[in-house]
Amino acid sequence: MAGLTLSGIGKVYADGxxxxxxxxxxxxxxxxxxxxxxxxxxxxxxxxxxxGLEVISEGELRIGDRVVNSVPPRDRDVAMVFQSYALYPHLSVRDNIAFGLKLRKMPKPEIRKRVEQAAQVLGLTEYLDRKPRNLSGGQRQRVAMGRAIVREPQVFLMDEPLSNLDAKLRVQMRTEIARIQRDLAVTTVYVTHDQTEAMTLGDRVAVMKKGALQQIAPPQELYDRPANIFVAGFIGSPAMNLMAGTLHRTDADEFQLQLGSQTVLLPAAVIAARPALSDYVDRPVVVGVRPEDMDDAALHPGAEGTTLRSVADLIEPLGSDLIVHLAVDAEPVRGNDDIEELAKDLGQPEPGIASAFSTTLVARFNPRSTVTAGQPIDVRIDTERLHYFDQRTGLGIWATEPGTLDQFRL
Ligand SMILES: Nc1ncnc2c1ncn2[C@@H]1O[C@H](COP(=O)(O)OP(=O)(O)O)[C@@H](O)[C@H]1O
Ligand SMILES: [Mg+2]
Structure with missing residues (x-):
């Protein structure tokens, strides 16, 4: 097996x-x-x-130690699973799985052994003599995986392999893919537009926007320390709330965050963790708050100084949580490329996301809350868990110069 190294890889299609x-x-x-x-x-x-299905315009690709830019696909020792399974309808499951090996003129006993092993791993043993039309969507997807597995490649490549399955099956297959990959321990690159899929499957997740890598990190780190507004808004569901705010330093040398007409007090630990924040005093910043970092203040005695007065617009009881849509008078963030890109992804007309994300916050309350729609409410903010971004660059504000990516150098 082998790792994979992409160095300065770029692609410009023939049409520019x-x-x-x-x-x-x-x-x-x-x-x-x-x-x-x-x-x-x-x-x-x-x-x-x-x-190897697309010419590399720029940069160098290595599989293990070998530069493979000009190596044809069949000699790269990678196996790809596509969104459309592309099974041969007239062939049995067995022959579909064996197809690539037969093309390579592998000895028959070896083919049989590999197909049966793969079928075992995939739970397809009893379906080996069926035709694809007699299989469920999930089973077809497994056959497609089987074709990749029997090749025993150095690298698996998967392009949205679950997107043709219904929601329940998708979750089920997600678990299976994770298990199979762990068992086989084959280097895998998996592509999806679904952030939940990305977070649950990846050892690490690479977030892309407009052809450029935004951040690459283990899922929890991506969630806790998003490098910029785009990653912050893309990872997490319901999405992180984003709004404009201003930092102030009080006479007592404490930090306050002003959101619209209200202020919350920031713990000293926040500034210690993000020293660069002190360069933003009296300047606008983009503030991010995750839904689970807000709650009904009535459930948190001693929350004074960390609450926002609001009105609940809409309440969705989920049993485990109350999803509460809250109106606050903080300003929306405008004119930022990340915000526009997030709005586009959600299919919201600009600057819809601004009003959706900042004047209306989405919170995940404890279900013990007795909040009702239309009622004024104090919302407790976990002020240690707020996120801060530079309004112009969209970059997270951490320990270094305002708006640099030093924390996230790859
Ligand atoms: N053969 C092609 N010729 C020109 N442009 C292409 C071609 N294939 C994809 N693109 C463009 O390249 C960009 C990236 O496409 P793609 O890699 O398919 O994105 P994704 O898989 O993330 O949806 C898009 O703007 C798309 O329209
Ligand atoms: Mg795609």
Whole structure:
């Protein structure tokens, strides 16, 4: 098995479209790496370049130690699973799985052994003599996986392999893919536009926007320390709330965050963790708050100084949580490329996201809350867990110069 190294990989199509730009990624041997991003951000192009199905315009691609830019697909020792399973309808499951091996003139006993092993792994043993039309969607998807597995490749490449399945089956197959990949420990690059799929499957997740890598990190780190507004808004559901705010330093040398007409007090730990924030005093910043970092203040005695007065617009009881849509008078963030890109992904007309994301916040309350729609309410903000971004660059404000990516150098 082998890792994968993308160095400065770029793609410009014949018509001049730039689909991928300066992609630098090191996929470790046995790692499950997921590329995620909105439709059109260059995920498929990146994967097809790795597979050898698309010419690499710029940069160098290595599989293990070997530079493979000009190696034809069949000699790269990678196996790709596509969104459309592309099974041969007239062939049995067995022959579909064996197809590639037969083409390679592998000895029959070896083919049989590999097909049966793969069928075992995939739970397809009893279906080996069926035709694809007599299989469920999930089983067809497994046959497609089987074709990749029997090749025993160095690298699996998967392009939205679950997108043709219904929601329930998708979750089920997601678990299976994770298990199979763990069992086989084959280096895997997986592409999806679904952030939940990305977060649950990836050892690391690479977020892309408009052909460019935004951040690559383990799922929890991506969630807790998004490098910029785009990653912050793309990862997480319901999405992170984003609004404009201003930092103030009080006479007592404390930090306050002003959101519209209201202020909350920031713990000293916040500034200690993000020293660069002190450069933003009296300047506008983009503030992010995740739904679960807000709650009904009535359930948090001693929450004074960390609450926002609001009105509940809409309440969705989920049993485990109350999803509460709250109106606050904080200003929406405008004129930021990340925000516009997120709005486009959600199919919202600009600047719809601004009003949806900042004047109306989406909170995940404890179900013990007795909030009712139309009622004024104090919302407790977990002020240690707020996110801060530079309004112009969209970059997270951390320890270094305002608006640099030093924290996230790849
Ligand atoms: N053969 C092609 N010729 C020109 N442009 C293309 C071609 N294939 C894809 N593109 C463009 O490249 C960009 C990235 O596409 P793609 O890699 O398919 O994105 P994703 O898989 O993330 O949806 C898009 O703008 C798309 O329209
Ligand atoms: Mg695609």
């Amino acid at each position: 479209t730039r689909a991928v730009e300066d992609l630098n990624v090191q996929v470790e041997d046995g790692e499950f790496l997921v590329f995620v991003g909105p439709s059109g951000c260059g995920k498929t192009t990146a994967l097809r370049m790795i597979a």
